Amino acid sequence: MExxxxxxxADWSFPIFVGLLSSxxxxxxxxxxxxxxxxxxxxxxVAMLKAGMDTGVYGAVAAFxxxxxxxxxxxxxxxxxxxIGGAIQTGVGLGVPALLLGAGFVFPVANFIAxxxxxxxxxxxxxxxxxxxxxxxxxxxxxxxxxxxxMGAGNASGRFSGAADYPxxxxxxxxxxxxxxxxxxxxxxxxxxxxxxxxxxxx
Numbered sequence: 756m757e758x759x760x761x762x763x764x765a766d767w768s769f770p771i772f773v774g775l776l777s778s779x780x781x782x783x784x785x786x787x788x789x790x791x792x793x794x795x796x797x798x799x800x801v802a803m804l805k806a807g808m809d810t811g812v813y814g815a816v817a818a819f820x821x822x823x824x825x826x827x828x829x830x831x832x833x834x835x836x837x838x839i840g841g842a843i844q845t846g847v848g849l850g851v852p853a854l855l856l857g858a859g860f861v862f863p864v865a866n867f868i869a870x871x872x873x874x875x876x877x878x879x880x881x882x883x884x885x886x887x888x889x890x891x892x893x894x895x896x897x898x899x900x901x902x903x904x905x906m907g908a909g910n911a912s913g914r915f916s917g918a919a920d921y922p923x924x925x926x927x928x929x930x931x932x933x934x935x936x937x938x939x940x941x942x943x944x945x946x947x948x949x950x951x952x953x954x955x956x957x958x
Contacts, residue, residue, distance in 0.1 A: 769882050769885070769886060770878070770879045770881075770882025770883050770886065771879075771882070772882070773837070773843070773878040773879070773882035773885075774874075774878035774879040774882060775875070775878065776839065776843050776878060777843050777847045777874040777875065777877050777878025777881065778872075778874035778875040778878060779874070780795045780843050780844055780847050780848040780874060781848065781851070781852065781870050781871070781873055781874025781877065782867060782871050782874060783795045783848065784804075784848050784849070784852045784864065784870070785864055785865070785866070785867055785870035787801065788808065788852070788864050788865065789865065794849075795844050795848050796844050796848050796849060800819075800820075800845060803815055803819060803849070804816050804849055804852070807856070807857075808856075812857075813853040813854070813856050814857065816849055816850070816853040817850055817853035817857050819845070819849070819850065820845050820846050820848070820849035820850020820853055821846065821850040821851070821853075821854060823841045823842065823845040823846045824841075824842055824845070824846025824850050825846075826841070827841040827842035827846060828842065828881060828884060828885060828888075831885040831889075832884070832888035832892060833888075833889075833892055837881075837885060842881065843878070843881075847874060847877055847878065847881075851873075852864045855873075
């Protein structure tokens with residue numbers, strides 16, 4: 756049990772989770788680029804990528820996806836929540852491939868193995884940036900808010916994956932997770948309330 760905690764609660768494991776997720780999402784974009792199916796994104800967002808593929812102009816989708824990625828990295832560092840939809844699905848799944856394609860680097864998107872490796876490297880970089888930024892910002896404070904990094908599945912992904920979570924130890928008395936010490940990162944889908952609020956199924 757202690758060994759499991761050493762992995763699931765450690766700072767160094769957080770970039771691994773982000774890297775694996777990013778690798779899969781980037782490979783999904785590769786599938787869409789070649790076969791027209793497999794992108795892990797909203798239909799409207801994927802339509803922007805499709806427009807770029809048809810016209811060869813990727814400026815709109817690149818700016819859209821990259822801005823999401825940049826904003827979510829800052830949010831993950833300071834607030835303690837990395838949104839899977841904004842940072843990984845939109846940022847890594849659309850923004851980065853669009854930047855590469857717009858710059859003429861087709862191979863990382865067109866080759867399956869290269870797409871997996873590219874996504875993994877990007878995810879590891881994002882994870883380490885968030886961990887390092889958090890150490891130099893929020894960890895210098897005595898505040899318990901934002902002390903731990905969590906990954907939240909928002910938008911449509913939260914409707915379907917909201918029930919699957921890897922919770923950290925929860926302090927039942929304090930609803931602000933004050934029982935968690937700073938310096939431990941875990942994967943947590945924060946979809947409980949958002950899932951119920953956005954649930955489109957009739958009650």
